[in-house]
Amino acid sequence: MKLRTQLIVVSLFALCLPWAGARFIYEMETVLRSGQLATLAAVAESVALLTEGRPGLLQPLVLNAVPEAAGQRVYFRTAAAMPAVDGYPESDGDVRWHPTPFVEANRPAEPLRARFLGITAAGEAYSFIGVDDPDIRYHNPATGGLASGDHIILAFGGGRAVRRYWLAPEAPGPFVAKFSRQGTVVTEPRIRGVWRDTATGYQVEVRMPLELLGERFGFAVVDGENRSRWVGSMAPDGQPGRLIRPEPAMTELLAAFGRDNLRYSLLDKQGWVLASSGGLSYRPPEGDALPAGAWMLEFLYRRVMFGTEDSAAYGPQDPLRIERTEVDRALRGERASGWYGVAGERGVAIASVALPVRVDNRVIGVLLAEQSSSEILSLTNGAVIRLLLLTLIATLLIGGGLLAYASFLSLRIRRLGRSVAGALGEDGQLTGEFPQHFASDEIGDLGRHFGQLLGRMKEYNDYLRTLASKLSHELRTPLAVVSSSLDNLHHESLSGSGAEYIERARGGAERLRQILTAMSEASRVEESIRSAELAPLDLNALLVSHVKAYRAAFGRDIECSVPEECLEITGSADLLAQMLDKLMDNAADFCPADGRIRFALECDRRSAVLRVENDGPGLPERMCGEIFASMVSVRAGQGQAPHLGLGLTIVRLIVEFHGGTVWAENCAGGVCFVVVLPLKQNRG
Numbered sequence: 001m002k003l004r005t006q007l008i009v010v011s012l013f014a015l016c017l018p019w020a021g022a023r024f025i026y027e028m029e030t031v032l033r034s035g036q037l038a039t040l041a042a043v044a045e046s047v048a049l050l051t052e053g054r055p056g057l058l059q060p061l062v063l064n065a066v067p068e069a070a071g072q073r074v075y076f077r078t079a080a081a082m083p084a085v086d087g088y089p090e091s092d093g094d095v096r097w098h099p100t101p102f103v104e105a106n107r108p109a110e111p112l113r114a115r116f117l118g119i120t121a122a123g124e125a126y127s128f129i130g131v132d133d134p135d136i137r138y139h140n141p142a143t144g145g146l147a148s149g150d151h152i153i154l155a156f157g158g159g160r161a162v163r164r165y166w167l168a169p170e171a172p173g174p175f176v177a178k179f180s181r182q183g184t185v186v187t188e189p190r191i192r193g194v195w196r197d198t199a200t201g202y203q204v205e206v207r208m209p210l211e212l213l214g215e216r217f218g219f220a221v222v223d224g225e226n227r228s229r230w231v232g233s234m235a236p237d238g239q240p241g242r243l244i245r246p247e248p249a250m251t252e253l254l255a256a257f258g259r260d261n262l263r264y265s266l267l268d269k270q271g272w273v274l275a276s277s278g279g280l281s282y283r284p285p286e287g288d289a290l291p292a293g294a295w296m297l298e299f300l301y302r303r304v305m306f307g308t309e310d311s312a313a314y315g316p317q318d319p320l321r322i323e324r325t326e327v328d329r330a331l332r333g334e335r336a337s338g339w340y341g342v343a344g345e346r347g348v349a350i351a352s353v354a355l356p357v358r359v360d361n362r363v364i365g366v367l368l369a370e371q372s373s374s375e376i377l378s379l380t381n382g383a384v385i386r387l388l389l390l391t392l393i394a395t396l397l398i399g400g401g402l403l404a405y406a407s408f409l410s411l412r413i414r415r416l417g418r419s420v421a422g423a424l425g426e427d428g429q430l431t432g433e434f435p436q437h438f439a440s441d442e443i444g445d446l447g448r449h450f451g452q453l454l455g456r457m458k459e460y461n462d463y464l465r466t467l468a469s470k471l472s473h474e475l476r477t478p479l480a481v482v483s484s485s486l487d488n489l490h491h492e493s494l495s496g497s498g499a500e501y502i503e504r505a506r507g508g509a510e511r512l513r514q515i516l517t518a519m520s521e522a523s524r525v526e527e528s529i530r531s532a533e534l535a536p537l538d539l540n541a542l543l544v545s546h547v548k549a550y551r552a553a554f555g556r557d558i559e560c561s562v563p564e565e566c567l568e569i570t571g572s573a574d575l576l577a578q579m580l581d582k583l584m585d586n587a588a589d590f591c592p593a594d595g596r597i598r599f600a601l602e603c604d605r606r607s608a609v610l611r612v613e614n615d616g617p618g619l620p621e622r623m624c625g626e627i628f629a630s631m632v633s634v635r636a637g638q639g640q641a642p643h644l645g646l647g648l649t650i651v652r653l654i655v656e657f658h659g660g661t662v663w664a665e666n667c668a669g670g671v672c673f674v675v676v677l678p679l680k681q682n683r684g
Helices: 003-052 055-065 248-255 294-305 325-331 374-423 442-490 496-531 539-554 573-590 647-657
Strands: 074-078 100-103 113-121 124-132 151-156 163-167 173-181 184-197 201-209 216-222 230-232 241-244 263-267 273-277 336-341 349-359 362-372 535-538 558-561 568-571 597-604 607-615 661-667 670-678
Touching (some): 003 055, 003 248, 003 263, 003 349, 003 374, 055 248, 055 273, 055 349, 074 216, 100 230, 113 216, 113 230, 124 216, 163 184, 325 336, 325 349, 325 362, 442 496, 496 573, 496 647, 535 539, 535 573, 539 573, 539 607, 568 573, 568 670, 573 597, 573 607, 573 647, 573 670, 647 661
Parallel strands (some): 074 113, 216 241, 558 597
Antiparallel strands (some): 100 113, 151 163, 163 173, 173 184, 263 362, 597 607, 607 670, 661 670
């Protein structure tokens, strides 16, 4: 992984800043919620005490707290306007529809189901009854009686004064209720309604005067095929339960405490809402509006911080009956509270506190206080947006700064790497001066150390380059003295072993002379290069003539191929001849007796390419570039003549003098040396 990439990865840790900030806001919001719940409980307790101090207003709660053997209690809510009675309750304007479900008892398989909603408004009462019954039968007037098919019984009053009315139309549409008077079917024009068929059964809307309701009301839906099957708040011939509806006096009492984001409700022991004031909607001040596009940051914060919340879902916003854990605990005399999530609004929750309402130390109902966290949410949203914007900007600045610094740092390191790579050639020789303008940091120290190292290497290479000529010059005179002394001793009378020792010494001196000659040869080539004169020459003819001489001198068949066109270069014939001699000597030394040596001259665009191939062992991979360096040889055990590894160095010097390049590579069955020389028209 490159340095820039590493620093970019490191800069990602700066994302911990917005996460830590969001986490802090989340913890702060949690603390604010706890404080909100405690405050709500304290205020609700004060309202409960005030309510208990008005026992006259709590009489409906006392009556509802008394158990009775009559049918279930039925709730009628109060509305501002009466819904239209047309059989389609879904289109009735602003009325919120939360019907109470009823299920047929003692029938687990496919029971009858009904939904009831009662409303009072403007001196009238309204009832909606929806029934799930796939097989509908209507009243047949030919049979006589009140109802011969599916029908609904409405009951008012209690005891022997119960009044029952039958809703049994002959077909869908408007109808009038009927009742029996001394065996005669009589219509009741005050109770009118509309019957509509639905996909799952039928639904009925009924309208009647408010005074007709009284204190008790009940209904029963009877199956026309089997009169024993019914569903509703009472049995078809049973007593209706107590009528429950909001109490204006209680509502007026709670109105002094409720507000937009605080709702109080008084519940009886069955959870029916007898009084309610306030709401759960919160509107932030106009100046607190979030900037455009801030919803994305808010959504991200809510998604990350509140993604694992498992709060129970809040029910209808305007319920008629409330059944919750805290309500059950309050009915047992305990103060209880809880949080509820709001569907579709992540991060919004509703705090609920339930307190028991007592009369004479007896629990008769529950005061329920509810408040949403929207106000806290409005405060934290602004803090979240500002914090996330600041931390994200800081993260971007940190990331951008690290990226710029990484780019600058990697640029310096790449520049240092290029300087090091440019200071050394493929043959290991220093090709130029190493730059010394480095900063005073660690990279600058590294560059200076590289410069010092390469300087020492250059001095050492210069020393090695001149060592051969120095040794050759210094050793020739002592060697001449030794050789002349051995010649004189040869004419003296010596024993047999002495003569043998003299011959050995003379052989060693001769080998030493050959070594000195080889050492001084490179120096002579360098001197001849400096004094050589360049002239146009035919490279084809030069190669062909020398290969003919090699065949005769080495006594072996040597292949030679040249192009048809004349390849003319500007160079020194003597130096090029030495180059060919060294390449031929190298090939002959390594090629087996039955091996192949091949010289091939080609034209490659604007250059002449000479390939010298020979069979034999290949070069080690690491030696392909170093073999042209001075004093480098791979001739381990090759022949008896001493070899200092200067031949290919001479080849390199001659090729570079002519503006060309040379390299070695392994080929099929052996080694190939490639020499590239510029043609005459392309030189210089």
